[in-house]
Amino acid sequence: xSKIILxxxxxxGEVKEGENDKMxxxxxxxxxxxxxxxxxxxxAKEALEKVLKADASFDAVIxxxxxxxxxxxxxxxxxxxxxxxxxxxxILSALIPxxxxxxxxxxxxxxxxxxxDIIQNWDFDGSNESF
Numbered sequence: 001x002s003k004i005i006l007x008x009x010x011x012x013g014e015v016k017e018g019e020n021d022k023m024x025x026x027x028x029x030x031x032x033x034x035x036x037x038x039x040x041x042x043x044a045k046e047a048l049e050k051v052l053k054a055d056a057s058f059d060a061v062i063x064x065x066x067x068x069x070x071x072x073x074x075x076x077x078x079x080x081x082x083x084x085x086x087x088x089x090x091i092l093s094a095l096i097p098x099x100x101x102x103x104x105x106x107x108x109x110x111x112x113x114x115x116x117d118i119i120q121n122w123d124f125d126g127s128n129e130s131f
Contacts (some may be wrong), residue, residue: 002036002059005050010044022062023092027062044071049079050089056093058087066093 006024024040031038036059041047044063051058063072069091076089104111104120 003057004031004036004038005047005058006038006040006074007047007061007063007068008040008043010071026063038058044068044075050076051079060088060090062090062092064092066091072118095109 006027008024011019028038028040039050041050047061050056051061061075062070062101064075072091074087078088104114
């Protein structure tokens with residue numbers, strides 16, 4: 001069974017701390033329905049401590065804010081130093097960073113709707129400040 005940590009900490013732009021709680025609960029329910037063990041943790045520091053425990057084995061740590069990008073990068077570096085490379089670090093955001101390469105699994109079932117959305121709705125030139 002996959003083990004997942006959802007990190008509550010973080011905010012970006014107009015989204016304030018705690019406003020992602022409803023979304024986090026939805027993800028928790030969906031992941032549990034997919035037979036994954038899910039734990040919600042308040043801060044990145046607590047999540048890192050939990051993942052670095054000797055007996056810990058987590059498949060993913062999910063952050064719900066672009067504002068956590070630097071924290072997530074540091075988190076990943078700490079895990080690599082402890083040889084925990086299999087733990088995936090994921091950031092969910094409504095605002096995708098501009099001028100970044102977007103990686104998408106070509107084997108995923110719902111790739112075409114995502115690609116169409118990226119092409120039609122995402123603005124990377126700065127002309128649409130809603131992104």
